[in-house]
Amino acid sequence: MRLKDKVALVTGAGSGIGEATAKTFAREGARVVIADINDDGGRRVVGEIRKAGGTAEFHHADVGVHAEIEKMVQFAVEYFGRLDILHNNAIFTTVGHVGEISIEGWQKTVDVGLTAYWYATKCAIEVMLPRKRGAIVNTASVSGLAGDYTLGAYNAVKHGVVGLTKSTAIEYARKGIRCNAVCPGPIGTPPLLRMEDSHPELIGRIREAIPMGRLGEPQEIANVVLFLASDEASFVTGSFYVAVGGLWAHSGMPSLSGQGPEW
DSSP states (O other), rough: OOTOEEEEEEEEETSSSHHHHHHHHHHHTTTEEEOOOOOOOHHHHHHHHTTTTOEEEEEEETTHHHHHHHHHHHHHHHHHHHOEEEEEEEOOOOOOOOOOHHHHHHHHIIIIIHHHEEEEEEEHHHHHHHGTTEEEEEEEEEEGTTTTTTBBBHHHHHHHHHHHHHHHHHHHHHGGGGEEEEESSSOOOHHHHHHHHOOOHHHHHHHHHTTTTSSBOOHHHHHHHHHSSSSGGTOOSSSSEEEEEGGGGGGGGOOOOOOOOOO
């Protein structure tokens, strides 16, 4: 087991990438704290992990509130004795052109998608430093490497997550704490799956833009997070791993020969 006896905390673990990561961590031997604002989803994930023979506990946490982040980390340490892995994954975003985003939407996006990542990292570092070891993995995005129409707030926080990851990595590299990021492309998480039902033509265009021709699966991102959290990545820090089905490799230009991804 790649994470045997380790203690992991995953935010936004009640669904999507967080759920897949939490289950993967548990399968690989970690004791996992499921942190989410969604009580039903979080408790369901805990139940499924336990049914599969793993160890997990649920902790309700709104990561947009600093005090709840402190309690979340404290819960992991008090319940399991320490914290070895933090996966910052929870997200909120507002949608709209940059000139039309509300201050409330912008602020909440920053609070949940960037400030919470920094503060959870800060709290985790405090408990990791005495043992001089730990791994932090942040969910960034391909949207943290380029811009998207009407996703300016999301782009801003995900670019910030990539920058925070690099700064954390270099500052704590000689303290035994690693920090990396995963940058997913469009993944079949609940929001996109709901959109597939309501706007199938939009999801069709997204699939067509991806060279592999499909959405990613949450498990495919969890596999990357597992590597970054494990001792197999012991010399990896300050990196961002792009998992986008080839999307980021494409310039966006149409084929000059008329031949596209299927030829």
